[in-house]
Amino acid sequence: MDSLTQIVLGAAVGEAVLGRKIGNKAMLYGAIAGTIPDLDIFANFFADKVSALEIHRGFTHSIFFSVLFAPIFAFLVSKFEKYKNVKDWSWLFFWAFITHPILDAQTTWGTQLFWPLDIRLAFKNVFVVDPLYTLPFLVLLILAAFQKKEAKKRRFYNNLGLIISSSYLVLTLVLKGISYQTFTKELAVQNIQYKEIQTKPTPLNTILWTANVETENAFLIGHSSFFDKNPVDFSSYPKNHELLGDLVHQPKMKRMIAITNGWYTINKKDDALYFNDLRFGALSMKPNAENFVFKYKIEVDTNGVPSFIEEAKDKRDAKKLLSELWERIKGN
Structure with a gap:
């Protein structure tokens, strides 16, 4: 998905994991973590076109990357942040990392979630930019950010954003199934x-x-x-x-x-x-x-x-x- 969508998803996941304890910093670090897997685009500057295409949505979009680098980033952040619980930071980075490729797997390009296995998941149920997924999610995230970290409304808005966006993805799978039936019937006719x-x-x-x-x-x-x-x-x-x-x-x-x-x-x-x-x-x-x-x-x-x-x-x-x-x- 596009960068804005991944930032919103990462921020919402960060809030869900650690928002009660560190407030808006959970959104900030979640947003940052949500963009890190896409740093593989820099392969375009040092690799040939074919290699760059192979690298994109590969290693950095895998479960292996999420498991390996979540504790590393958690350790680094805990060194200069007041909140020192490395385990909590690890969970924030892990979930922000792993939800990124899971969302990307819904698009046409897909993702190598099980890297190094050469399996690229591409369910093709959403376009890489989809306002109906992103905009309601963004509005609810902003509403949550303006609440105090202990407020019930904060959790309500954030959880509602996660529920609505996830439900929309399920709906797109249903719509994809309906369109598939339409096309196959037309081909038969x-x-x-x-x-x-x-x-x-x-x-x-x-x-x-x-x-x-x-x-x-x-x-x-x-x-x-x-x-x-x-x-x-x-x-x-x-x-x-x-x-x-x-x-x-x-x-x-x-x-x-x-x-x-x-x-x-x-x-x-x-x-x-x-x-x-x-x-x-x-x-x-x-x-x-x-x-x-x-x-x-x-x-x-x-x-x-x-x-x-x-x-x-x-x-x-x-x-x-x-x-x-x-x-x-x-x-x-």
Whole structure:
């Protein structure tokens, strides 16, 4: 999830663990701890693109990291804070650390919660930014922060925020199940034979859902709103995997394909090959749009080793997408 959401969650968890004893400092340290797992983004500055993608939401988002580093941070904090109970500090850091990847596991990218096992959990029931999850949570957290640490209202507001946000996540799983049934029924009605289907919400909401569908030679992408009255329209994107040629046998290419779990297409433009990660869709709601959120130009060195250069995103595309989303959410 986005940084603000992780800060809010971490602060609420910190308050739940230690708020009665140290007041708003529990929120402060919980908020800080809630952002620490995302420090893995600094891998972008010293690793190649493929390695950075593998590192992201890996070790720092694991149970192993939470167990190992919670007492270390607790020991350090207890050295300069008046409250010296290392065990209590350990619990605060552990729960703030571990809830971060658990929340991230609800998104499309997922997380390696069981690192070093190569298992990336991605339930795909919320978008990385979801105002309905974050804003009520934030308001209740602020209300709690203005109460005295012993006040019952403080615990009430904080606990209510945790309950509402967690209940919303459960609701999104139900909505995901409903959308899945809608897409599979549409595929059957349209007599589309497919190998696999994955569903996920579109940006900033859980009303409009997207389905990625794998067929023999192409991927289909369709959208379904709970306000739709007409059948789902699926756009087709040829896999074009054959364009990779011998590059498909290169170790770095194999790693990139593994990162996408095989959900990728290749297209060629001006003699250059582009690798499109389909898991995150396109920057447009229009049919057959090929401006994908994550698109990489493939460059090959003299030794035949590929590297991946991420295509820069245009802010105008994001604004246009938001406008298209709003119209599509209202139904087809």
